[in-house]
Amino acid sequence: MWSPDEIASICYNHFNKLPKRGKPEAGREWTLLAAVILLTDSSDQKTVHKQVVSLGTGTKCIGQSAMSMKGDVLNDSHAEVIARRGCVRYLTEQLYRAVSGQSSDVFCPGTEKGKWTVKPGVSFLFFTSQTPCGDASIFPMTGSQAQPCEPVKAVQKDESERRGLKRQAESELEETRPGPDMKTSDDNHSSCRKSGDSNQDEGITEIKECNQLNEVSDFQPDVKKVCPPDLHRTGAKCVPDGPADPLKPGLLYHSVGVLRVKPGRGERTLSLSCSDKLSRWGILGIQGALLSHYLQGPICFSAVVVGKGSYSHQAMERALKTRCSHVRGLPSGFSVRAPELLQASLEFTHNHTHTESKHTHSQGRISPCGAAISWSAVSQQPLDVTANGYKQGVTKKALGTLQARSLISKVELFHSFLKLVAATEDSHLPETLCGKDLRTYWDYKQAAGTYQQAWTQLRLQAFPLWPRSPRELLLFH
Structure with a gap:
């Protein structure tokens, strides 16, 4: 139906077709790529349509002092995280289309009031050009x-x-x-x-x-x-x-x-490794707490494909699957879902190894690309390029303004979610959003009761040391 090399090729080709803005300088800068691919079975189930719905590049995170109480700064710009946030943007638009009576490529009505479910024959897989940082990289x-x-x-x-x-x-x-x-x-x-x-x-x-x-x-x-x-x-x-x-x-x-x-040359952050985040998404889903209000169950990746490079299937199994395999007592709709783990034989031409091979002395020191690219399959402004957590190219004077915000920042994704809620008829509003005085980002996240129950069980049984974000960073609206 599909092969790891086919998935890698689709992702690399998609990246190559994007504008130059935010891409690394050949031979001097390197970056990493990750993407979410929508798989749709044909009516006879003999072929699968493959579509990149989110793509991200990036290697950096910001320090604690740069974090914003407005939710307008990207704390973690590693490629895997950028790709997942772009996918949330895509899923939000697909849900908006569904509740507005338009056709959605992803969702159909569920059996519970105000709930939606992924269409039969539709699934998502994740691609990353290199082994995720953290535990999966230890071998x-x-x-x-x-x-x-x-x-x-x-x-x-x-x-x-x-x-x-x-x-x-x-x-x-x-x-x-x-x-x-x-x-x-x-x-x-x-x-x-x-x-x-x-x-x-x-x-x-x-x-x-x-x-x-x-x-x-x-x-x-x-x-x-x-x-x-x-x-x-x-x-x-x-x-x-x-x-x-x-x-x-x-x-x-x-x-x-x-x-x-994720460490570096500066102060500490709250950004967990990509291995840890992928492991968490394997149970809680990639949609996050907000969209879980509308979904009958989490959306999990059916497979994770890694590009050519140093790789250990054992380490990937340990990091993404084994650590959570014993979790029990999850609420209805949630379960331990182990993705298929595969590696492609195709290398990303902008990774560190390939960049090093093309490097010349006159180009100076090889360095990671400072920009992060987010592309989503949405109808408005699909491309979003950031640096240091803000839109690339903004002046210091513009920092903190609407013009400086990334389209995948917490506050922008929250506002997109609020537009989804506003577009939903009262009679079709999920029960968790009915009759409650919800104002802040924190309020809406905590109101997603089933999601929070699943997260509590996951934390208690598998990740008791998972750092909690300070509440004051989540009280924006």
């Missing part, structure tokens, strides 16, 4: 792969040695440790996104054997020293108050299966 290196992050040479004996292994900005961050539930983030979506395997006992044995061989070689010059196996690293740091990375040599550098936040 052993193979062959002669180069370590994108500096490997650890010895077990750290004290905290000062541990800090010595980090970049200067990160070591300063460890010393100050601002905020109880926050981590730094920046251009961490590089090739450092890749790391470790769940079988740590095997890793310990391998390291012991290598150490024994090296001890012998100290006395027998003819015996060749061997290096212990190493991990693909992830720049995402363990959440505070939870298990920490051992930072030991080789396969024992990282802990696995833990929540991580």
Whole structure:
């Protein structure tokens, strides 16, 4: 019906057809790509129509001090998050069409009052050009792969040695440790996104054997020293108050299966790794709390396809499926839904590896592209390009104004949702929106009772350390 390479090709071609604005400079800048694809079975179910409905690029996040109480700044601009937010924009328009009596490509009436469900034969899959940052990126290196992050040479004996292994900005961050539930983030979506395997006992044995061989070689010059196996690293740091990375040599550098936040050269953020977010979407759905008012059940990805690059099926299984597989007691409509995990053999030509191969000395240092592109299959203003959380190109004077807002910022998606509510006849309004004094973004999110029950169960059973966003950042309207 479809292949991973076909999905990758569709996404890359779609990106190539977009305007130049926001794209990386060839040979000097790199970025990552993610997309949501709508799959629609033909009437005879022998063919599948494939359509990109949301596409995103980006590698950066903003620090805590840049977060806005107006909901008008993008906190997390990693490609996976941009693509998902663009999909929410698409789904909101599709629901608007449905409640307005127009044709929708996605929704048909559900069995409950004011509720809608995805049409038979319709499903969504997710594509990302590189393994998601965080837990899915932790797995052993193979062959002669180069370590994108500096490997650890010895077990750290004290905290000062541990800090010595980090970049200067990160070591300063460890010393100050601002905020109880926050981590730094920046251009961490590089090739450092890749790391470790769940079988740590095997890793310990391998390291012991290598150490024994090296001890012998100290006395027998003819015996060749061997290096212990190493991990693909992830720049995402363990959440505070939870298990920490051992930072030991080789396969024992990282802990696995833990929540991580996106770090970088600055202050901490609340942005969880893309591995963690994809795992959460596997149960709560990609639609979010607001749209769940209108839906009879969550919308989950049927498959996740990763582009060519370092990849471990085991690590993807662990990060996206195993961590939540034991969750029980979910409310009606919610369940543990494990997506199919696949890898394509086609590489994104703007990733770090490909950019490095095309780089020339005269171009200066290779760097991540500062812009993030969002494209959605919507009728008005499908393209949205941002930098540092705001529309690209806005002046400092315009920051905080309507003109500076991204179309996928919280406040803009909230206003689109309010237009959906206003377009819904009172007799067809979902029960959760009837007879309640709801004003703020927070109010509407909390009123989605079934969604919040599912999130509570997921947090209690799988992610008890998931950082909570400060309420004051969600009280806009």
